Amino acid sequence: MVAKGKGGANKKEKISLALIWKQRYLLMMSLPFVIWIIIFKYIPLWGWTMAFQEVKPATFALPIWERPFAGFANFTKAFEDRLFKQTMINTLGISILQIAVGTIVAILFAVLLNELMFTKFKKVTQTISYLPHFVSWVIIASIAKNIFNDGGVVDSLVGANLHLMSTNSPLIWMVIVIIDCWKEMGWNAIIYLSSMAGIDPGLYEAAQIDGANRFQRMWHITLPGIRPTIIVLLIMSIGGALNVGMERQMLLSNALVQDHTMVLSWFSYTRGIKSSDYGLGTALGVFQSVVGVTLLMIANKIASLVGEDKLV
DSSP: OEEEOGGGOEEEOOOOHHHHHHTHHHHHHHHHHHHHHIIIIIGGGGGGGGGGBOOOTTTTTSOGGGSOBOTTHHHHHHHTSTTHHHHHHHHHHHHHHHHHHHHHHHHHHHHHHHHOOOHHHHHHHHHHHHGGGGSOHHHHHHHHHHHHSTTSHHHHHHTSOOOTTSSSSTHHHHHHHHHHHHHHHHHHHHHHHHHHHTSOHHHHHHHHHTTOOHHHHIIIIIHHHTHHHHHHHHHHHHHTTTOOOSHHHHHHOOTTTGGGTOOHHHHHIIIIITTTOHHHHHHHHHHHHHHHHHHHHHHHHHHHHTTOOOOO
16 A cells, blocks of 8 residues: 655555554455455364374374374375375476466467457457366366277377377376366466556557567567566466366376376375375375475565566
């Protein structure tokens, strides 16, 4: 919150009772969200204590202070698991590809939509593009299997079996990323289109008068204009690099490719909840959160070092 000082200079207002009273309606509007965050985000952190305890069906009903203390045994057990290393490789590989490909495609699609001159066609295209975002992964996975499975649409078009979803190799990563990119491209482009709407039209007019063609205007005005938005979204994406959802992997996976589709959240479900080892599952969740916050801070620091806007 800023206020005009003498000489027209802006200065930060100090927090005081007068300022709180002045902003009372905004504070009242934000109060339900603050309460929601405290109840559903901060109070559940008490459950992290299970990561350092032996919590199984026999001890789950006991009060927290009566459960056997396990120290870092759950973390050690998780890290020494034979699937943990491959799971981390899968998680990081899929996440990096998803961030890179998804960001580039969403930006490209938003720029192309922004350059369309036919307003009705632009609106129809945008509406159609983000509809897949609301379709269940169960339906998307069923369609994808008919397209990419052996003997599916892709194999029929190329006249050969590519084994895209039946080969025990990281090739399945590209299938997952392509499907996710198609599903979320239109939805992710919305925020870039909103950012482009805030660019001063006079910049385009001045560039056109100076002889800049459409590509040059996109490169030198549109992309630099949305760069702060791109940086913020990238920082948030990097912070959630380990939080790759397991739904699409489980639905698109099979016994042949499971070694290359199991991600950390799926591994946590299998080893923790499914095996009734709740301490181990909680330890993996704590590991995800700590690494995610660390990556977020690193990305945020790098952004500040290269002169971009920071998220925090």
